[in-house]
Amino acid sequence: MIKQAVLYRMVTDQHICPFGLRSKDLLKRQGYEVKDHQLSSRAETDKFKAQHQVKTTPQTFIDHKRIGGYDELLKYFGKSQAGQNGTSYTPVIAIFAVAALVALGIQLSTQTALISLRSLLLFIAVSMVMLALQKLKDLYSFTNSFITYDLLAMRYIPYAYVYPFLEAYAGIGMIAALPAWWVAPISLFIGSVGAISVIKAVYIDKRELKCACVGGDSSVPLGFVSLTENVFMIGAAILMLLY
Template identity: 65%
Template sequence: MSKTATLYRMVTAEHICPFGIKSKALLERQGFEVKDNHLTNSKQTEAFKKQHDVKTTPQTFIDGKRIGGYEQLLEYFDKTKPEDRFAAAYRPVIAIFVIALFMAWAINWTTGTALLSIASVEKFVAISMTLLALQKLQDVEAFTNQFLGYDLLAQRWVRYAYIYPFAEAYAGIGMLAGISAFIVAPVALLIGTVGAVSVFKAVYIDKRELKCACVGGNSEVPLGFVSLTENLFMIAAGCWMLFQALS
């Protein structure tokens, strides 16, 4: 005997509720035949909410019992898990580094360069810097608000907080483009060294608990290892570029 569920969700010319689509897909994955009712205008939606004394849609009914919206449906099927705040905070950083690695390998693959090589490391660092800069540039004001909490140079010269993400992007793109080390490496060395000293002082000397601006403003990543790694990347990249140019 097939299981049936009744779903009411907004489907209008202006808006298709994403949670309604998710609810329908979840019910179907659980083996339910879904009676999919569309609320096609605001009048229908408001009448439905008033009739069932609910504040939101979608709403799912199983065996005549109202289950609720998408979140309640997840709970009904025991699909919810306690949020791992640590994992949630570090997810953007992990994604950036993984994507940077695969992009570096992709470039080497197309050029016939060995995947496990110094060239892969160079491209990985350059792409990582560029992607991290991109995160900061999405909301420069939010980035500066966090960055000013610990960066020593920015605290003395506020303009530096606004320059930093552009400088990081310049260094990363400059490395990828093969621009002269003498005009790219100093930038990487400057922002990397100042950043590393600032993070080390804030975290390991002053013992302050701050949020890292490495993946942009409003980040939940704790200041420490990730930001220090970002800055050490830049220092290493700057040193390596100069070494190659001088050798």
């Protein structure tokens, strides 16, 4: 028996509702034949909402019963919406995975050993640059989060604004193989301050905070990930100075 669903969604010359598209896609993936009713004007949309006594579109009907909008449809099928589960390590996993592949790609292009001290430094460096970019895309939002746990930024707020630039510089310097004394002291300094700050905030004060490592709107919990970022910077600095 064919499963059928009726979907009402807004599609005008100025606006196509993204949640309407998501609802249609979800229904199709669940094996439903979708009767897609497109509300082509604001007046038509308002008339529909008044008729069914709803505040938003899209609206889905299954077996003549109104299910609701996209969030309600997800619940109906027992699914959760990506990015709405409180905390998530997905952004950090993506960054570290891509950084590792970029490092290997650089090594392949230079026809040198894939696994070496240089490839490790490249992985750390690319990770630092990508993490710095995440912070720089909304510097104000990043600083608002960062100053709540970084010990130096708490006392000297301008440091929070400078931090992503220092991280990007250190990462680019490692990729460019600049002299160690140009890069290592900065990486060692920001990494050490960051590590001490995270240890105090999370493991001593037992505070539950969001990590600013991937930007101010991050859903990554402060703790292991941020500490790892800082340990990477410290380790890379030491390796550069020793070798």
